[in-house]
Amino acid sequence: MTSGATPMMAQYLALREEAGDCLLFYRMGDFFELFFEDARTASTILDIALTTRGEHLGQPIPMCGVPVHAAESYLARLIKAGCRVAIAEQVETPAEAKKRGGSKALVARDIVRFVTAGTLTEEALLEPRRANVLAAACELRGSVGIAACDISTGRMALEECAPERLAAALARLGASELVVPEGWEAGPEGAIRRGAHEFSADGGEARLKGIHGVATLDGFGAFTRSMLAAAGGLIAYLDHVGRGALPLLLPPEARAGDAVLAMDEATRASLEILEAAQGGRRGSLIDAIDRCVTGAGARQLAEDLSAPLMSRAAIAERLELVEWLHRHALLREDLRAALRALPDVGRALGRVVAGRGSPRDLGQLRDGLAGARRVGDRLADLEGVPVLLERLLPDLAGHGALVDHFERALVPAPPTERGQGGYIASGYDAALDELRVMSGNARRAIAALEAKYRDETGVAALKIKHNNVLGYFIEVPQRHADRLLEAESGFSHRQTMAGAMRFNALALHEEAARITEAGAHALAAEESHFEALVAEAVASRQAIALTAAALARIDVAAGQAERAAEGNWTRPQVVDGLSLEIEGGRHPVVEAALKAQGERFVANDCRLASHDRLWLIGGPNMGGKSTFLRQNALIVLLAQAGGFVPARSARIGLVDRLFSRVGASDNLARGRSTFMVEMVETAAILAQATERSFVILDEVGRGTSTYDGLALAWAVAEAVHETNRCRCLFATHYHELARLAETCEALSLHHVRAREWKGDLVLLHELADGPADRSYGLAVARLAGVPPKVISRAKSVLDKLEKGRAETGGLAAGLGDLPLFVAAQEAREEACDTLRDTLRALDVDALSPRDALEILYDLKREAGA
Numbered sequence: 001m002t003s004g005a006t007p008m009m010a011q012y013l014a015l016r017e018e019a020g021d022c023l024l025f026y027r028m029g030d031f032f033e034l035f036f037e038d039a040r041t042a043s044t045i046l047d048i049a050l051t052t053r054g055e056h057l058g059q060p061i062p063m064c065g066v067p068v069h070a071a072e073s074y075l076a077r078l079i080k081a082g083c084r085v086a087i088a089e090q091v092e093t094p095a096e097a098k099k100r101g102g103s104k105a106l107v108a109r110d111i112v113r114f115v116t117a118g119t120l121t122e123e124a125l126l127e128p129r130r131a132n133v134l135a136a137a138c139e140l141r142g143s144v145g146i147a148a149c150d151i152s153t154g155r156m157a158l159e160e161c162a163p164e165r166l167a168a169a170l171a172r173l174g175a176s177e178l179v180v181p182e183g184w185e186a187g188p189e190g191a192i193r194r195g196a197h198e199f200s201a202d203g204g205e206a207r208l209k210g211i212h213g214v215a216t217l218d219g220f221g222a223f224t225r226s227m228l229a230a231a232g233g234l235i236a237y238l239d240h241v242g243r244g245a246l247p248l249l250l251p252p253e254a255r256a257g258d259a260v261l262a263m264d265e266a267t268r269a270s271l272e273i274l275e276a277a278q279g280g281r282r283g284s285l286i287d288a289i290d291r292c293v294t295g296a297g298a299r300q301l302a303e304d305l306s307a308p309l310m311s312r313a314a315i316a317e318r319l320e321l322v323e324w325l326h327r328h329a330l331l332r333e334d335l336r337a338a339l340r341a342l343p344d345v346g347r348a349l350g351r352v353v354a355g356r357g358s359p360r361d362l363g364q365l366r367d368g369l370a371g372a373r374r375v376g377d378r379l380a381d382l383e384g385v386p387v388l389l390e391r392l393l394p395d396l397a398g399h400g401a402l403v404d405h406f407e408r409a410l411v412p413a414p415p416t417e418r419g420q421g422g423y424i425a426s427g428y429d430a431a432l433d434e435l436r437v438m439s440g441n442a443r444r445a446i447a448a449l450e451a452k453y454r455d456e457t458g459v460a461a462l463k464i465k466h467n468n469v470l471g472y473f474i475e476v477p478q479r480h481a482d483r484l485l486e487a488e489s490g491f492s493h494r495q496t497m498a499g500a501m502r503f504n505a506l507a508l509h510e511e512a513a514r515i516t517e518a519g520a521h522a523l524a525a526e527e528s529h530f531e532a533l534v535a536e537a538v539a540s541r542q543a544i545a546l547t548a549a550a551l552a553r554i555d556v557a558a559g560q561a562e563r564a565a566e567g568n569w570t571r572p573q574v575v576d577g578l579s580l581e582i583e584g585g586r587h588p589v590v591e592a593a594l595k596a597q598g599e600r601f602v603a604n605d606c607r608l609a610s611h612d613r614l615w616l617i618g619g620p621n622m623g624g625k626s627t628f629l630r631q632n633a634l635i636v637l638l639a640q641a642g643g644f645v646p647a648r649s650a651r652i653g654l655v656d657r658l659f660s661r662v663g664a665s666d667n668l669a670r671g672r673s674t675f676m677v678e679m680v681e682t683a684a685i686l687a688q689a690t691e692r693s694f695v696i697l698d699e700v701g702r703g704t705s706t707y708d709g710l711a712l713a714w715a716v717a718e719a720v721h722e723t724n725r726c727r728c729l730f731a732t733h734y735h736e737l738a739r740l741a742e743t744c745e746a747l748s749l750h751h752v753r754a755r756e757w758k759g760d761l762v763l764l765h766e767l768a769d770g771p772a773d774r775s776y777g778l779a780v781a782r783l784a785g786v787p788p789k790v791i792s793r794a795k796s797v798l799d800k801l802e803k804g805r806a807e808t809g810g811l812a813a814g815l816g817d818l819p820l821f822v823a824a825q826e827a828r829e830e831a832c833d834t835l836r837d838t839l840r841a842l843d844v845d846a847l848s849p850r851d852a853l854e855i856l857y858d859l860k861r862e863a864g865a
């Protein structure tokens with residue numbers, strides 16, 4: 001590029017404009033080049049050299065580039081870093097350009113695709129065990145519609161929720177990209193904003209009907225206008241990034257917001273369901289329980305854990321299948337071995353439908369679908385097959401014709417590239433076979449020519465070689481070149497290299513032309529077979545997707561059964577009441593960590609019921625309080641996701657919402673004032689928890705001063721007990737809270753046990769009834785290696801403090817006669833209202849100064865000040 005608007009610069013700038021806020025990959029020969037700001041951004045992220053090329057407006061143009069053959073890995077890193085990329089390809093060959101516009105014509109380029117985090121299909125860019133969700137959301141007359149799809153497998157779901165539940169719904173979906181209309185103020189930060197007109201209910205409905213070729217969507221489910229509007233926005237975005245080529249989209253599912261156990265973002269994060277607190281899968285719940293042998297199974301499991309069910313019947317169906325596979329260990333082993341060998345059918349289909357499929361993907365469909373049929377046949381003969389499996393069995397079969405066809409058409413292990421051909425099996429197409437024989441013959445003829453030329457020239461080092469520039473040529477070392485340079489030798493000179501010379505010969509030229517011609521015809525023939533096979537797969541896409549889903553569901557159940565067998569887990573009972581009875585419960589992640597160190601996990605019971613629904617749990621730090629709280633929440637989650645649980649027995653009254661909150665000091669990594677965060681999250685529980693909810697509160701109030709903290713913890717516990725009336729485990733180190741037991745009839749006191757033995761603290765990690773006797777803070781400090789001198793000083797301070805407490809009644813002195821939460825609030829509100837009434841009745845202009853003063857005194861008296 002040079003200064004001013006050279007044609008290339010003009011072309012670049014136009015494409016740059018079109019790329020919007022995406023980086024522009026501009027194809028130049030074997031490279032994708034980036035210029036200007038794009039080059040700076042990409043070179044930093046990719047850690048590649050930033051150079052310059054030409055000038056623009058008198059300034060050198062920053063540039064960096066990546067080779068086309070390695071572009072995928074660079075793309076992966078850019079996407080991971082949060083970038084989006086527009087790919088501008090050459091859409092004609094240099095020869096075509098010349099033909100079109102003369103020797104100086106610029107090759108036409110166009111953006112052929114946008115690569116964004118939510119619209120990937122490439123195997124190399126996707127994590128096999130994780131769904132990749134693209135979501136769109138918008139608000140229509142007070143309700144929010146959400147459309148979500150995973151285009152790598154085509155699954156799509158539409159749902160609707162109240163605006164305040166949007167954050168929780170998005171947290172559940174875990175989308176890697178979210179699209180919202182421009183100008184929507186409630187739209188989450190970081191979302192991609194698109195024209196509001198794209199989010200139209202009528203438009204969305206029309207697009208869905210068109211894509212699925214139906215006159216009405218009723219057959220798929222009941223969709224509201226806001227759901228359809230979100231679908232419209234989603235499809236418009238897919239259109240945009242695919243430049244009109246739509247990816248695989250299966251018929252949408254209507255998902256009712258209350259069909260799943262609700263958990264907000266803070267709860268998901270604190271329970272470390274799919275990701276551990278320090279990031280990554282290690283140490284998360286899914287890491288501890290995932291025994292799936294396929295990527296699709298692992299993706300389904302993640303979805304199950306993100307959206308546990310609210311229907312007891314559906315939970316029971318899943319559990320029945322897990323139990324059946326748990327009981328039949330040999331069958332389970334067989335099944336898992338068979339599944340392990342299968343390719344990822346869903347994702348192969350996604351690539352094929354998106355027009356980015358390779359011969360290898362077709363081979364994967366063939367092998368996956370054939371494998372599915374074998375799995376189905378094996379299961380169909382068995383007695384007492386659970387209902388869920390019976391329903392899945394038909395989905396495993398039904399691809400006989402396609403599999404047979406693909407088996408005949410494709411070689412056993414087709415390549416990922418189709419440029420070289422060679423993927424259509426011999427015997428499938430007689431004409432293709434003939435072309436291959438011809439080019440094979442010509443190749444043999446060339447080999448024969450090499451021998452003949454050696455003989456004729458007497459140059460033993462003579463070789464026939466091939467490259468992309470010259471095609472076939474004869475090469476001899478420089479010192480033997482004379483013989484071939486002689487006139488009448490039959491060889492014509494083509495190129496002189498360092499130490500070697502290259503020649504052509506008529507016979508070689510003819511054979512080479514034969515190879516090229518036969519090769520080109522063969523390639524074209526293979527290409528047209530490829531297209532026909534792709535079309536056949538695309539036509540069966542819905543049935544293939546069902547097969548993939550059925551395989552994933554079976555893998556999840558078999559994996560759950562395997563995990564249960566491994567850890568001696570049990571089938572939970574999910575019942576209608578409001579109890580939570582877990583005997584011998586364990587925390588799967590902590591237990592696994594302890595096991596790795598050769599230590600044993602101490603199982604604990606939890607027995608919540610309407611008349612004893614709030615457990616206050618005290619005891620020393622490190623005593624196991626948090627672990628106990630979380631293990632019970634996780635057991636509920638696992639049970640409603642339809643899996644076995646780490647406990648001796650579990651009877652769980654269906655939970656509608658699950659909340660988990662951890663006191664601020666555990667959450668230092670966050671940006672906002674941590675105490676503020678803690679309170680915002682606590683407020684959400686008080687506003688949302690119902691009688692059916694289950695709440696765990698871990699040291700709430702810890703993030704502020706002792707008095708504030710105790711006061712807040714006290715008030716929150718009271719409110720949960722009196723107003724929300726949900727099941728709740730509340731861990732606290734404030735002894736003073738124990739006094740709540742005197743006034744709250746459904747609250748009981750528990751503690752994790754510890755013992756001092758020969759001056760050392762022994763943490764038993766065992767839950768017992770009754771209040772904690774003391775805090776063991778100094779003993780924990782000693783355990784942690786605080787120097788004896790400091791400990792002994794702390795001990796004398798403590799003695800003084802405790803003496804003071806004995807004299808004054810302690811921190812909570814005077815709380816004994818504090819009216820109950822509700823009563824106190826009502827009293828205040830009432831007083832407030834008489835004040836307000838008096839004020840409202842006043843005619844200020846008509847008052848004398850003296851009257852005004854008197855009334856002020858009265859008001860103050862009434863307000864108790």
Ligand code: ADP
Pocket residue numbers: 590594600601602603604619620621622623624625626627628752765766
């Ligand atoms: P707290 O919340 O009381 O400070 P934690 O629940 O964080 O205590 O537990 C501290 C450590 O104690 C855990 O990391 C774990 O190693 C161990 N622990 C907790 N519960 C148990 C248990 N039930 N059995 C064995 N070890 C446990």
